[in-house]
Amino acid sequence: MKIMPCPLNGPRNISEFVYGGELKDMPDQNHCSDYEWADYVFNCDNIAGIVREWWMHAPSSYWFIAERNTITDEILKTYDPKELFQQRVEFSESSPSSVQKESMT
Structure with a gap:
């Protein structure tokens, strides 16, 4: 049985966890190209x-962050995202009608 140490709940069976993807720098969603955002x-x-x-x-x-060796599948460290992120990212909202009007022009 593989155990993952959850920063909030302590050591738990790996079956209790869901992988969320690599942690990478997010581009500025208001100024990046469609290609950069899709990437x-x-x-x-x-x-x-x-x-x-x-x-x-x-x-x-x-949700939390884990450092893992992908070669050995060893979990090296887990920690709360607050250790890396100081503020929440807010996305600007476009109403569906404004998006539709923009695409028609």
């Missing part, structure tokens, strides 16, 4: 070695 959302580097990844403890819906 951020859909592509991953998939490197061999130590990576930082998003994981979620499913029973508590708690």
Whole structure:
């Protein structure tokens, strides 16, 4: 049985967790190209070695970051995202009608 140490809930069976993807820098959504945004959302580097990844403890819906060696599958460290991020990213909202009007012009 593989155990992952959850920063909030302590050591748990790996079956309680959901992989959320690689942690990577988010481009400025208001000034990047469609290609840059699609690359951020859909592509991953998939490197061999130590990576930082998003994981979620499913029973508590708690998201956290894990450092994992992709070669050995060893979990090196887990921690709360607050250790890396100081503020929440707010996305500007476009109403569906304004988007539709823009695409028609």
